[in-house]
Amino acid sequence: MSTSFSSVEPKVPGTTPIHWIGRITVEVIVAIGELSAFVWMLTRWLMARLPRERVIWPIFYEVGVRSVPVVCITGLFIGMVLAVQSYDTLSQLHFQIHIGSVINGTLVKELGPVLAAVMLAGRVGSSIAAEIGTMKVSEQIDALQALGADPIAYLVVPRFLACFLMIPALTMVAEGVGIFGGWFVSTQIYGVSSHHFWSYSDRFVSAFDVVTGVFKSMSFGAAIAVIACHRGFRCGSGAEGVGRAATEAFVASFIAILALDFILALLTIQLVKILLLLGIQIT
Amino acid sequence: MFGFRLTHKRITADTRVSSSKRMEFGSVEIPPTTDTSPRKMSVDRRENHATAIEIRNAFRSFGGQAILRDLSLEVRKGETLVLIGESGCGKSVTTKLLAGLLEPTSGKVLWDGRPVRGRPENERRRDRLRLGYLFQGAALFDSMNVFENIAFGLRENTTLTEQQIREIVFERLREVGLTDNVSSKCPSDLSGGMKKRVGLARALAMSPDIVFYDEPTTGLDPVMSGVINDLIVQTQARRHVTSVVVTHDMNTVRRVADRVIMLVPLNCLTADESQIVFEGSCSEVFETDNPRVSQFVRGEIRTGSVSSRHESRECNAA
Numbered sequence: 001m002s003t004s005f006s007s008v009e010p011k012v013p014g015t016t017p018i019h020w021i022g023r024i025t026v027e028v029i030v031a032i033g034e035l036s037a038f039v040w041m042l043t044r045w046l047m048a049r050l051p052r053e054r055v056i057w058p059i060f061y062e063v064g065v066r067s068v069p070v071v072c073i074t075g076l077f078i079g080m081v082l083a084v085q086s087y088d089t090l091s092q093l094h095f096q097i098h099i100g101s102v103i104n105g106t107l108v109k110e111l112g113p114v115l116a117a118v119m120l121a122g123r124v125g126s127s128i129a130a131e132i133g134t135m136k137v138s139e140q141i142d143a144l145q146a147l148g149a150d151p152i153a154y155l156v157v158p159r160f161l162a163c164f165l166m167i168p169a170l171t172m173v174a175e176g177v178g179i180f181g182g183w184f185v186s187t188q189i190y191g192v193s194s195h196h197f198w199s200y201s202d203r204f205v206s207a208f209d210v211v212t213g214v215f216k217s218m219s220f221g222a223a224i225a226v227i228a229c230h231r232g233f234r235c236g237s238g239a240e241g242v243g244r245a246a247t248e249a250f251v252a253s254f255i256a257i258l259a260l261d262f263i264l265a266l267l268t269i270q271l272v273k274i275l276l277l278l279g280i281q282i283t
Numbered sequence: 284m285f286g287f288r289l290t291h292k293r294i295t296a297d298t299r300v301s302s303s304k305r306m307e308f309g310s311v312e313i314p315p316t317t318d319t320s321p322r323k324m325s326v327d328r329r330e331n332h333a334t335a336i337e338i339r340n341a342f343r344s345f346g347g348q349a350i351l352r353d354l355s356l357e358v359r360k361g362e363t364l365v366l367i368g369e370s371g372c373g374k375s376v377t378t379k380l381l382a383g384l385l386e387p388t389s390g391k392v393l394w395d396g397r398p399v400r401g402r403p404e405n406e407r408r409r410d411r412l413r414l415g416y417l418f419q420g421a422a423l424f425d426s427m428n429v430f431e432n433i434a435f436g437l438r439e440n441t442t443l444t445e446q447q448i449r450e451i452v453f454e455r456l457r458e459v460g461l462t463d464n465v466s467s468k469c470p471s472d473l474s475g476g477m478k479k480r481v482g483l484a485r486a487l488a489m490s491p492d493i494v495f496y497d498e499p500t501t502g503l504d505p506v507m508s509g510v511i512n513d514l515i516v517q518t519q520a521r522r523h524v525t526s527v528v529v530t531h532d533m534n535t536v537r538r539v540a541d542r543v544i545m546l547v548p549l550n551c552l553t554a555d556e557s558q559i560v561f562e563g564s565c566s567e568v569f570e571t572d573n574p575r576v577s578q579f580v581r582g583e584i585r586t587g588s589v590s591s592r593h594e595s596r597e598c599n600a601a
Contacts, residue, residue: 139422147436
């Protein structure tokens with residue numbers, strides 16, 4: 001009888017808060033350890049050898065070129081929405097001619113990199129996790145090993161490089177299209193002078209902002225690739241496991257993007273202060 | 284000039300050299316082998332009964348659930364060893380341990396008498412090329428067509444030209460009874476039997492010395508099962524490989540086995556019982572009076588087996 005088992009079950013899992021805290025702590029440490037080991041293996045393979053062209057170009061195409069439409073569409077709408085919202089506030093203060101600095105500053109410093117990264121996490125990150133997860137479930141990763149290919153070198157390195165190197169381009173595209181959208185709404189709908197739009201943009205947005213935005217986007221790209229590939233390799237069994245891996249990849253990447261953005265924003269401001277103290281002019 | 288009429292042994296030797304030294308195919312002499320060289324694994328079955336691969340006192344668990352407990356077995360050079368046992372008894376895990384695709388939680392796996400653990404990763408990867416693996420669902424790469432699947436190992440580990448790779452791929456396709464025009468198809472366009480045959484062609488592409496077949500006839504109709512069984516026998520006869528076959532199919536056992544080992548799930552054993560309940564020749568497995576083995580071989584339902592398995596699963600779930 002099934003009831004007889006419960007009375008002799010020796011390993012009843014702990015259910016007190018102490019057990020719960022202990023279990024969560026162990027799980028967090030294990031997860032951090034696994035991710036660190038994963039990053040270490042990835043770094044070793046990155047140093048050891050680059051993937052073959054036959055492997056890497058299709059992934060660059062998938063990650064970079066095929067993300068352009070979605071990045072363009074979201075960039076355009078975000079630029080236009082920014083113009084609409086900023087104009088409303090600025091016009092009350094009679095500062096509407098400054099709209100270019102608000103739109104371009106926001107897009108270049110924050111929204112462009114974050115937007116491109118979120119789009120990449122949604123479109124590519126979850127697809128990477130699902131693809132690798134499916135390969136794991138269907139023993140294709142074992143097959144890779146059996147055929148003498150290292151799964152990290154063959155699957156992770158090209159995807160990491162694609163995310164890391166393509167995201168600056170996507171960020172630039174998102175910023176460019178967003179600026180165009182903002183310019184279009186500001187000048188063609190609200191009647192702000194195009195001259196004022198660009199002159200205030202030029203005054204408030206420096207090359208330093210563009211460069212830090214691009215570097216920021218590269219760190220987002222690296223985080224997305226690492227998290228998505230790691231989730232794929234940790235995928236549970238069956239269709240449910242693959243679905244969960246894809247969702248977790250997106251959620252974890254999204255949180256990582258926001259956390260990194262916050263940390264990098266703080267660091268950038270400190271860097272600017274240090275450069276100013278050293279007498280270096282940022283333009 | 285080096286001709287393109289290649290024997291599989293020549294390919295084996297040359298691909299190994301190029302995988303380690305990246306030398307041009309066909310332009311090097313085969314180096315003399317050492318005691319631990321892969322060439323030593325490929326022997327005539329009449330030569331001796333030396334051990335090709337071995338597991339010693341292996342334990343393996345997944346997520347806290349033990350699958351293998353203190354398992355020791357050896358695969359002799361040139362033989363066809365068949366692992367049988369009910370689902371969940373650890374047959375596939377055992378073959379993956381033998382093939383180095385999994386590591387035991389504790390215990391040892393030895394290739395040619397040397398432990399796998401502790402070998403440098405490059406050496407381990409190179410040695411693994413001596414092992415061909417036909418996976419349960421064939422595990423063909425979805426993103427590649429049949430040609431690219433079979434050529435994968437050659438492209439990754441050798442410096443063969445495309446022309447040489449084409450010749451080897453088409454030769455392997457013909458070896459498993461498929462025509463050249465299958466090569467451009469995607470795995471999703473293939474039937475179950477064709478997938479298995481392409482999987483076997485891919486496993487044989489690097490001319491391995493040991494071939495693992497994980498449930499080669501599962502999910503196939505009886506005719507196709509017979510075709511796959513014949514292929515296993517033909518591969519054995521043609522290449523003199525060592526084979527490890529995991530199966531539930533007693534026709535496969537009858538057709539291919541030299542030696543049979545039967546495993547039992549741990550939840551059906553007491554703490555001091557061995558997980559291997561039978562080890563013997565093909566004829567012995569059909570004649571044994573061991574009730575566990577004879578019931579499995581004849582497909583009989585054990586008294587109370589359904590309810591006891593059900594209870595044990597409930598117990599595990601709790």
